[in-house]
Amino acid sequence: MDRSHFYALMEGDGKLDYEVYLNTSQILKAQKPMTDLCNKDELMFQIVHQIEELWMKLIGYTLLDIDDYIQETNTHRVISLFQRVHQTLTLMTSQLRLLESMSPKEYQEIRLQLGNGSGQESPGFRTLLKMPPFLWESYQKHYLDQKGLTVEKIYNSQYSHCEAYVVAEALTEFDEQFQAFRIHHLKLIYRTIGIGAKSLKGRSVELLQKGIQQRFFPELWDIRGAMTDAWGGEYGVKRDALGNKNNAAHDN
Ligand code: HEM
Numbered sequence: 001m002d003r004s005h006f007y008a009l010m011e012g013d014g015k016l017d018y019e020v021y022l023n024t025s026q027i028l029k030a031q032k033p034m035t036d037l038c039n040k041d042e043l044m045f046q047i048v049h050q051i052e053e054l055w056m057k058l059i060g061y062t063l064l065d066i067d068d069y070i071q072e073t074n075t076h077r078v079i080s081l082f083q084r085v086h087q088t089l090t091l092m093t094s095q096l097r098l099l100e101s102m103s104p105k106e107y108q109e110i111r112l113q114l115g116n117g118s119g120q121e122s123p124g125f126r127t128l129l130k131m132p133p134f135l136w137e138s139y140q141k142h143y144l145d146q147k148g149l150t151v152e153k154i155y156n157s158q159y160s161h162c163e164a165y166v167v168a169e170a171l172t173e174f175d176e177q178f179q180a181f182r183i184h185h186l187k188l189i190y191r192t193i194g195i196g197a198k199s200l201k202g203r204s205v206e207l208l209q210k211g212i213q214q215r216f217f218p219e220l221w222d223i224r225g226a227m228t229d230a231w232g233g234e235y236g237v238k239r240d241a242l243g244n245k246n247n248a249a250h251d252n
Contacts, residue, residue, distance in 0.1 A: 007034050039109050041102040048098050055092050056124025059085050063131050070138040075163040082170035089177035093184045100191055107192045119185075128178070132216035135171065143167055155223045156230070168220055175216045182212045 014025030031046045062085050069077040102110075119125065143164040144150060154165045189205050197205060215221050 003034075038113055039106050041106040042110050042113070044098060045102065045107075045110050048095055051095065052092055053122065053124045055088050056122070056128055059088050060124065060127045060131065062088075063128075063135065067131075067135055067138050070135065070167065071142055073142050073163070075167060078167055079170055082174065086170075086173050086177055089174070089181060093177070093181045096181075096184050096188050099188055102192070104192055104194075132175075136217055139167060139171060151219045151223050152226070156227050171217050172220045175220070178216065179212060179214075182208070186212060
């Protein structure tokens with residue numbers, strides 16, 4: 001097949017209504033020209049990163065809407081939009097696997113093209129890292145404080161599967177999905193450049209472990225541990241106020 005013929009076909013001429021509306025000319029020219037690619041994997045490497053940036057743009061935009069709806073306590077909207085965010089994060093994580101089809105050697109060749117570039121400079125990622133404190137502030141004010149609720153009440157002492165609980169679980173899911181992306185990204189790094197290797201910035205990728213431990217909404221994780229402690233550390237054993245065993249589920 002004539003490569004240059006098909007390269008031109010892939011880009012289209014950008015004049016049809018569909019191409020104009022979606023700005024396909026710009027999107028399809030946003031990668032290196034095929035003839036300049038350093039190897040056969042570089043196009044995939046660029047496209048995956050670009051798509052991830054677009055997904056993060058969508059997530060950031062959606063989180064702004066979610067924040068507005070949280071302030072209105074419009075729970076139906078909050079939940080619908082969080083479903084979109086969660087689904088997008090799932091896509092982001094699963095797309096990382098595409099990069100595992102690239103050999104370590106091909107990555108090393110591509111890496112030389114990156115200059116000092118690093119994922120830490122991702123505008124989408126940096127934006128998303130800044131948003132959770134604002135979401136939490138809105139949630140706390142409108143779903144908890146104004147209704148006289150606390151995280152402990154909605155999860156434990158006054159548990160009724162109320163709207164504040166459902167929104168808290170959506171926030172938890174967001175936190176978990178974001179961590180999942182970071183964990184899979186680290187696995188990808190191990191697979192591609194090795195465990196304990198120095199990264200482009202000259203620092204060990206183990207530093208990324210710190211990011212994996214980051215929790216956007218610590219209160220929503222701490223309540224689970226606090227409940228486990230309060231309800232009794234031993235599974236199947238119930239104790240009275242003095243700490244004596246009673247009604248032990250597994251006592252014979
Ligand atoms: C084989 C593919 C990849 C490798 C080898 C890789 C490698 C790395 C390394 C070594 C770092 C540490 C910082 C540095 O020194 O640059 C990093 C950070 C980062 N990378 Fe990747 N990466 C890959 C793919 C991706 C993809 C597809 C994304 C899509 C968004 C991405 C986003 C990020 C982000 C956001 C950070 C900062 C993470 C944080 O601060 O927690 N990376 N990457």
